[in-house]
Ligand SMILES: Nc1nc2c(c(=O)[nH]1)N=C([C@H](O)[C@H](O)COP(=O)(O)OP(=O)(O)OP(=O)(O)O)CN2
């Protein structure tokens with residue numbers, strides 16, 4: 848909560864969309880187990896999504912600028928952490944993180960969280976990564 852001594856705190860969100868293909872397949876499971884668990888999403892040639900990612904910060908509103916973080920800076924960080932590595936890519940073949948784990952939306956949210964922490968000047972302000980894999984399938988991660 849903000850009072851006279853501390854700046855009021857607020858949540859700030861920016862949304863980006865990217866397109867990528869993937870196949871749900873775990874190196875820790877047999878082919879038969881992969882087929883059983885992931886079903887159509889384990890199809891050998893993969894499938895694509897238009898992912899929607901919302902990154903939320905929580906921080907004090909600077910009294911001089913009226914901002915938590917300039918959206919221009921947040922945009923730059925999200926370009927670096929999300930768009931550059933993943934837009935128009937094959938997640939399983941182009942992103943090293945997914946060489947050893949399945950490219951589920953849960954794992955994707957942890958990947959984005961870690962990348963955002965790496966590129967942000969004030970990583971403590973990162974509050975939540977929310978991903979819509981489809982309109983109906985949504986994952987949120989808060990670094991726990
Ligand atoms: N826990 C998870 N389960 C599943 C994930 C995931 O990331 N985490 N991902 C998938 C697939 O990648 C798949 O592409 C989901 O597609 P689909 O089932 O077609 O998507 P919808 O549910 O939105 O489609 P409906 O038309 O509503 O059935 C699977 N599981």
Ligand SMILES: [Zn+2]
Nearest residue numbers: 869888894896
């Ligand atoms: Zn999928």
